[in-house]
Amino acid sequence: MDVLSDVIASIRIGRPRSSHITWHAPWAQSFPSAPGSAGFQVILQGSCWLIPDDGEPIPLSVGDVVFFPHGHGCVMADSPSTPVPQIDCDPGEEAALFGSASMAGPGAATVTLCGGYRLDDGRTHPILRDLPDMIHLPARLGHHQELRAAIDLLAAEIANPRLGADTVVASLLDMLLLFILRAYINAEPERCTVSGWSAALADPGISAALDAVHRDPAHPWTVQSLADLAGLSRAAFSRRFSVLVGQPPLGYLTWWRLAIAARLLRSTDAPLSEVATRVGYGSEFAFANAFKREHGLAPGRFRRESCPLVVGVGERVATLS
Template sequence: MDVLSDVIAGMRIGLPHSVRVAWRAPWGQRFPGMPGSAGFQVILQGSCWLRPDSGEPIQLHVGDVLFFPHGHGYALADSPATEVADSHCEPDAEIELFASASAGGSGAATVTLCGGYRLDQTRGHPLLRDLPELIHLPARLGENPELRAAVALLAAEIANPGPGADTVVASLLDTLLLYILRAYMDVDGERCTVGGWAAALADPGISAALEAVHGDPAHPWTVATLADLAGLSRAAFARRFAQLVGRPPLGYLTWWRLSTAARLLRSTDAPLSEVARRVGYGSEFAFANAFKRAHGVAPGRYRRDSSPQTPALVT
């Protein structure tokens, strides 16, 4: 099991979305903060300025990628001095999977590709919580070719959608998110330069243990068996795992089992006994008690209260 893919699949809710916008100077747009969401912006043509809620403006150029993991607000404009208009997007409004739009005056053109993802706020993974408010990936010749290729394919499909465009765009948006996270955690070809969960995924021993837990959460893992997979002594493994992951090994195992259970309850109609079995509980009673301690409600009530959510426009 690929841990990064598993984390994204477990935390994302509903479909992502994207919009290709052609701006003409003068223009300025404020994008409000939306907690529980993550969004991106890519500069496809021209240049513009990022005006964050805090900090100095940043000039952006063709190929620059911005990622807002926690849904913080910001503004984009053709210059640092241009007045910005507020967005009229409602957080819970029905939106299309992808669209094209134009705005602004009649001056120089800037084209952006923006998109958003809705994340589960109740069981946010520490990998995502470790990320900064803003990830800025400047365009540099020869760097992150896979990310650039995904951007080019997504922009082309939105500009000229063909048969099966919904499937293509949805898949490319998921791919883009993974490439953004890869690029952030991979500097000069070597991961773990940003610490925290990036370091955990780069550490061969800890990564092997995480892959085992994610690949088979129902297995009766112990610190000893996970330490064997990591090639470390029990004490050294437990210490390093807690340092990088932020929880002791069995604490993370329990947390991931119950997070996986929540996802299964939300997305499937499998009986509670089946959900319990798939996440490593020998009885429905033991599972229900553990789930209620973690989530505050019984699993049946959690399933009834969980309803489909519409992804919000984060751009």
């Protein structure tokens, strides 16, 4: 898998949720902060205002996308002067995967598509930690066409669910998150030239090395072999990788291998020996030691506490727990 695909697979837990909501003026709605989650708002029809916890109100129009990577709260309203109800309630909160609602009123209609993702708070990928509290992607003719297509498909499926809707909506929500991240990274090239993950993914050499690590994490990578892929000397590659990614090449490789291992332990019943092999460790003992250093728990105990119903076949609890 490439880097962004891996990030999507690793950061989300459980099922996302979404709602198609028609608001009639006057209206105002508070969306409270939700640590351990990420959320989005898309304007499908009409216009409204987004009033962040900090800062000035932001006018939103058809096609605008707002993404909150860290679960920050906000208020949305037909006008900044409309009183906000005291009850902090997300109208889409009750829907397990998707739903529709209409808020009755005498005025003009605004239609929004909102949704949220539960994140693995303990293993957040650094690409997400690098993002600002709010990302606003204004609608611009000819820009982010794949994002617009995903929004149209998702809105249509929620408004008129058909056979297979659960699978379609869940897949489109993941696709929407991917396109939001891609649009943000590509939106302002000048922002991607200094530091951080945007810069790392925009740098051809560092991006090639990251892509190789994510496509084959079990490969016995060395700094030199990754530098060769990047087309840089070993010293130059190591220095640039550390500046952009925030840790040395082999440090990131180890972190990512053990993040994958945690995901496998939570979601599969693969024996520890298989998990160790899949993430590049030659022995269960070496894997268990590295895993405990990173996660603070032996892999067997981590699996039992994360998902008590999943028990690895042939798992040697006595020696590895």
